[in-house]
Amino acid sequence: MPAHDVLIIGAGLAGQRAALAAAETGASVAIMSKVHPVRSHSVAAAGGINAAIAIDDDWTEHAYDTVKGSDFLGDQDAIEIMCSEAPGEAMHLEHIGVTFHRNDKGELDLRAFGGASKKRTAYVADITGQAILHVLYEQLMRHHETVDSFEEWFCTSLIRDDDGHCAGAVARDIRSGTIEVFNAKSVILANGGNGQCYKPTTNALICTGDGIAQAYRAGAPIMDMEMVQYHPTTLAENGFLITEGARGEGAHLLNSEGRRFMEDYAPNKMELASRDVVSRAEQTEINEGRGVGPDGQGIYLDITVVPRKRVLEALREIVNIGRDFAGTDITREPIMIRPGQHYIMGGVRTDVDGQTPIPGLYAAGEVACVSVHGGNRLGANSLLDTLIFGRRSGEHAARRGKELAMPKAPATRASEDAAQIKQIIDRPHDGRRVSEIKDELGATMNEFVAVYRDEDGLKKAGEIVGRLKEQAAEAYVDDRGTVFNQDVLGALEVGYMIDCAEMTIVSAIDRKESRGAQFRLDYPDRHDEEWLKHINVTRSADGEPEISYSPVTITQWEPEVRKY
Amino acid sequence: MAEFTLRLRRYDPESGDAAYWEEHTIDLEPHRSVLEGILQAKNRDDGSIGIRCSCRAAICGSCGVRINGRPDLACHTHLDHAKKHSSDGVIEVEPMGNMPVIKDLIVDMEAVHWKKIRRVTPWLIPKQPVPEREYVVPREAMVDVTQSMACIQCGACVSDCLSMEVDPEFIGPAALAKAYRFVGDPRDDQHFERLQDLAEDPHGIYDCTHCFQCIDACPKGVAPMSQIMRLRRLAGNDFAIEDRNNGERHEAAFVSLVKQYGLLNEAELLPRSYGGDTPLAKFKPSAAAELTSSLPAIAKALLRRKVTPAAVFKPHKLAPADRAEVKRIYETVEGRDERVEFNIYISGRDEDLT
Numbered sequence: 001m002p003a004h005d006v007l008i009i010g011a012g013l014a015g016q017r018a019a020l021a022a023a024e025t026g027a028s029v030a031i032m033s034k035v036h037p038v039r040s041h042s043v044a045a046a047g048g049i050n051a052a053i054a055i056d057d058d059w060t061e062h063a064y065d066t067v068k069g070s071d072f073l074g075d076q077d078a079i080e081i082m083c084s085e086a087p088g089e090a091m092h093l094e095h096i097g098v099t100f101h102r103n104d105k106g107e108l109d110l111r112a113f114g115g116a117s118k119k120r121t122a123y124v125a126d127i128t129g130q131a132i133l134h135v136l137y138e139q140l141m142r143h144h145e146t147v148d149s150f151e152e153w154f155c156t157s158l159i160r161d162d163d164g165h166c167a168g169a170v171a172r173d174i175r176s177g178t179i180e181v182f183n184a185k186s187v188i189l190a191n192g193g194n195g196q197c198y199k200p201t202t203n204a205l206i207c208t209g210d211g212i213a214q215a216y217r218a219g220a221p222i223m224d225m226e227m228v229q230y231h232p233t234t235l236a237e238n239g240f241l242i243t244e245g246a247r248g249e250g251a252h253l254l255n256s257e258g259r260r261f262m263e264d265y266a267p268n269k270m271e272l273a274s275r276d277v278v279s280r281a282e283q284t285e286i287n288e289g290r291g292v293g294p295d296g297q298g299i300y301l302d303i304t305v306v307p308r309k310r311v312l313e314a315l316r317e318i319v320n321i322g323r324d325f326a327g328t329d330i331t332r333e334p335i336m337i338r339p340g341q342h343y344i345m346g347g348v349r350t351d352v353d354g355q356t357p358i359p360g361l362y363a364a365g366e367v368a369c370v371s372v373h374g375g376n377r378l379g380a381n382s383l384l385d386t387l388i389f390g391r392r393s394g395e396h397a398a399r400r401g402k403e404l405a406m407p408k409a410p411a412t413r414a415s416e417d418a419a420q421i422k423q424i425i426d427r428p429h430d431g432r433r434v435s436e437i438k439d440e441l442g443a444t445m446n447e448f449v450a451v452y453r454d455e456d457g458l459k460k461a462g463e464i465v466g467r468l469k470e471q472a473a474e475a476y477v478d479d480r481g482t483v484f485n486q487d488v489l490g491a492l493e494v495g496y497m498i499d500c501a502e503m504t505i506v507s508a509i510d511r512k513e514s515r516g517a518q519f520r521l522d523y524p525d526r527h528d529e530e531w532l533k534h535i536n537v538t539r540s541a542d543g544e545p546e547i548s549y550s551p552v553t554i555t556q557w558e559p560e561v562r563k564y
Numbered sequence: 565m566a567e568f569t570l571r572l573r574r575y576d577p578e579s580g581d582a583a584y585w586e587e588h589t590i591d592l593e594p595h596r597s598v599l600e601g602i603l604q605a606k607n608r609d610d611g612s613i614g615i616r617c618s619c620r621a622a623i624c625g626s627c628g629v630r631i632n633g634r635p636d637l638a639c640h641t642h643l644d645h646a647k648k649h650s651s652d653g654v655i656e657v658e659p660m661g662n663m664p665v666i667k668d669l670i671v672d673m674e675a676v677h678w679k680k681i682r683r684v685t686p687w688l689i690p691k692q693p694v695p696e697r698e699y700v701v702p703r704e705a706m707v708d709v710t711q712s713m714a715c716i717q718c719g720a721c722v723s724d725c726l727s728m729e730v731d732p733e734f735i736g737p738a739a740l741a742k743a744y745r746f747v748g749d750p751r752d753d754q755h756f757e758r759l760q761d762l763a764e765d766p767h768g769i770y771d772c773t774h775c776f777q778c779i780d781a782c783p784k785g786v787a788p789m790s791q792i793m794r795l796r797r798l799a800g801n802d803f804a805i806e807d808r809n810n811g812e813r814h815e816a817a818f819v820s821l822v823k824q825y826g827l828l829n830e831a832e833l834l835p836r837s838y839g840g841d842t843p844l845a846k847f848k849p850s851a852a853a854e855l856t857s858s859l860p861a862i863a864k865a866l867l868r869r870k871v872t873p874a875a876v877f878k879p880h881k882l883a884p885a886d887r888a889e890v891k892r893i894y895e896t897v898e899g900r901d902e903r904v905e906f907n908i909y910i911s912g913r914d915e916d917l918t
Contacts, residue, residue, distance in 0.1 A: 035616075035618060035624075035626070036626075036673070038624075038625065038716075038717050039616075039618050039619075039624045039625060039626045040624075041618070041619070041624075043619070043623055043624050043625075043716070044619055044621070044623050044624070053697075091696075091697060091698060094698045094699065095690060095694050095699075096687075096688060096690075097687065097688030097690075097749070097751070099706050099709050099710060099713050099745075099749065100698070100706065101703070101706050101707060101710075102700075102701060102702070102703040102705075102706050103703065104703055105700070106700040106701050106702055106703060107697075107698060107700060108698050109703075124706075124710060124713065125707075125710050125714075125909065127623075127710075127713070127714060130623060130713075130714075130716065131710075131713050134713070134715075134717075135688075138686050138687040138688070139687060141681075141682055141686055141687060142687040144682075151674070175666065204618040204619040204620070204624060205617060205618050205619075205620065206618045238620075240620075240621045241621070312908075312909070313707055313909055313910065316710075316714075316908070316909055317623070320622070320784075320785075321621065321622075324622065324640060325621065327595065433607065433608075433611075434611070435606075435607030435608070435611075436607075477611050478610050478611035478612045479611050479612035480612075481576060481578050481612065481667075482578065483576075483577050483578055483666065483667050484614045484666060484667045484668075484670055485612075486611075486614060487611035487612055490611070
């Protein structure tokens with residue numbers, strides 16, 4: 001049985017950063033991912049990473065923008081840590097090789113981004129996530145002797161010992177089908193969000209909420225799950241992401257009258273208001289009949305106002321996406337977009353060192369909820385979140401490992417998981433196909449748990465998801481093999497997704513106000529007296545989601561009316 | 565909606581059977597991707613179809629396959645386009661080449677691609693001292709390396725690299741493009757050492773045969789071969805690295821022979837590659853030794869009439885007017901203050917310029 005001081009599950013930015021930080025302290029480290037590390041969804045982050053590095057900027061301004069962006073639901077102690085450590089982290093990335101674009105003086109160039117009072121987004125064209133992810137992987141290759149890498153291993157569950165401490169995890173080698181127990185003093189979950197609960201989504205097919213559901217099933221509280229970000233510019237055709245960098249470079253949003261309608265909603269920041277505000281504005285325009293396209297369900301993003309040379313240099317990837325996936329040359333004509341599911345603000349509740357309430361279990365990145373994003377994440381704060389709290393988790397878990405003996409990891413868990421996989425493979429073909437359940441789940445969430453919500457819709461979604469949960473327990477698969485049986489892993493994933501969707505729905509029903517990404521048509525105002533608090537969901541003894549609350553940490557910014 | 569037929573290459577390593585073809589009919593709009601077609605077949609008909617995929621938007625690099633015999637990302641190829649380029653109206657999808665197949669469309673990238681990436685010391689060796697803030701470097705330099713940074717490690721170029729087919733040890737297009745990412749990065753401290761290493765390796769930069777397959781294959785415009793040529797220009801021209809593979813001398817000979825005759829003079833090429841870029845090269849002992857060892861190649865060239873004994877003494881050449889045109893090209897290119905390097909992040913693609 002492999003045994004390490006620190007076991008990291010997920011190898012995107014948070015996971016790799018945690019692995020590198022832990023390895024630097026001399027701890028024994030293993031990093032595991034169901035895909036090769038460079039396939040992780042961090043690769044799709046486009047626009048950049050925020051850090052107050054300009055001479056006229058200060059991290060407290062970044063922190064205030066983030067607090068305001070979160071609609072005051074973010075925990076300010078965590079936000080202060082993230083924003084004050086951001087410049088150091090950006091420089092660290094620069095020093096290990098990230099090819100950040102420069103200004104004419106050769107210093108890091110910064111671009112404007114949504115909800116920010118200053119230009120503070122460092123970038124590599126519009127492939128920033130890819131560039132950082134690949135550079136971290138370069139570093140992982142450099143440290144190959146000290147970090148054990150388990151690429152294409154699928155984690156099936158977390159293990160707790162008799163004292164309730166996290167003692168490792170069970171995983172299946174996708175290539176061979178072998179199931180193994182990984183013993184560890186600490187486990188860091190870094191396996192991303194659950195965007196696949198929605199269809200369409202900008203998220204990759206791998207974003208199935210594995211870590212959130214695994215932590216939930218292990219007894220950890222899951223926080224802020226009602227806060228689901230709809231990105232203002234996703235391709236109307238298929239939901240692919242068009243970076244906020246486009247608006248950062250000056251692109252306009254136009255309705256069917258050809259008007260920059262954001263002046264009605266956010267006259268100061270216009271297209272660069274925070275994402276929840278812009279997405280709601282677009283949805284309102286569409287709902288009131290001012291959408292574009294054959295079904296009136298789109299909005300125009302006009303990038304032709306940005307100089308062509310600049311677009312080719314700094315927005316190359318969306319030039320490709322426009323050409324290859326929408327047949328549009330964005331340098332010559334507007335492209336049709338609409339709000340689309342993009343990010344899960346909620347996740348496994350952690351402190352500022354990534355620790356969950358379960359001793360030995362950490363979480364970092366989209367899987368976690370520190371909470372630095374609160375009700376709405378600012379663009380270019382997610383890369384920052386993954387790196388800052390990935391590093392802090394890695395360092396803390398490594399330190400913790402020095403003081404502890406290796407906990408006992410009962411091997412029974414592995415045989416239980418193996419039995420479950422066998423049971424899925426052996427199911428008779430009289431239930432539904434896993435893929436059908438996934439499709440219905442995505443459509444349901446996108447219809448009822450989207451930009452605008454109300455009690456009736458949410459309850460309806462709850463009923464459908466409840467039914468899907470029963471059907472998923474009997475859904476069948478075709479593949480009976482062991483080598484790369486993606487089919488059976490898909491069945492496990494759909495179970496994770498349904499758990500996450502369930503948590504989102506109960507939290508959204510519970511929060512009877514509108515804040516950040518949660519807009520309730522039946523409760524359109526923000527109510528600080530009653531709802532300035534986090535909703536936590538834990539799993540009850542009979543497997544049902546149970547709600548409790550935790551306070552929002554306020555250090556220096558009292559809630560105020562939010563205007564852009 | 566339209567109907568398409570996919571012919572998928574299936575292989576189940578547990579069955580003991582050989583790989584086989586299997587057809588699936590799918591219904592999708594014509595501009596949807598081949599990946600979406602495969603996923604429809606997988607979700608609707610047969611969940612055991614194996615393909616790696618994740619982002620669906622040509623950024624994660626998972627779904628490299630061969631479509632109608634050519635490498636590409638399945639998510640990056642439209643169904644109608646694929647059908648048009650099929651031999652019989654059926655879209656043929658098979659695993660990438662040059663890498664062992666694990667199952668169906670899934671290949672072992674670790675065994676080939678990643679091993680080669682690790683060969684080029686794929687991390688920055690930073691110049692010392694490390695500054696407190698960022699390294700101050702030219703704006704253009706960072707835009708320039710973005711082209712090789714844009715590589716998503718999908719393996720499409722490795723799949724169809726002809727040199728690698730002949731010499732499996734060839735470091736290959738993806739890894740060499742990765743190498744350029746460091747050689748072109750002004751923050752790296754080991755430009756010379758890296759170039760020397762890659763020039764001296766018999767499977768290094770001079771092992772590329774300039775066939776353009778990788779440029780065609782790359783879905784991200786990285787143009788690996790262009791990066792390899794840049795490594796050569798840096799190694800040969802700027803760092804004057806005279807490698808033991810005669811790569812630098814071979815290129816120099818190529819350039820000056822075409823300049824002189826307007827055409828390649830094959831009979832002179834080998835001697836000069838070994839003996840140095842002068843007409844007297846063939847009389848040098850080093851050239852003689854190499855020529856002796858190259859006798860089989862020379863014999864083949866003679867048999868196929870690529871060279872004739874007469875041509876050794878009376879080389880073929882272009883007509884004087886055409887030769888003057890060729891000279892003019894040389895003068896224009898060599899007269900520039902700086903070398904112009906093609907880079908889509910700087911100059912755009914051809915169609916961008918119109």
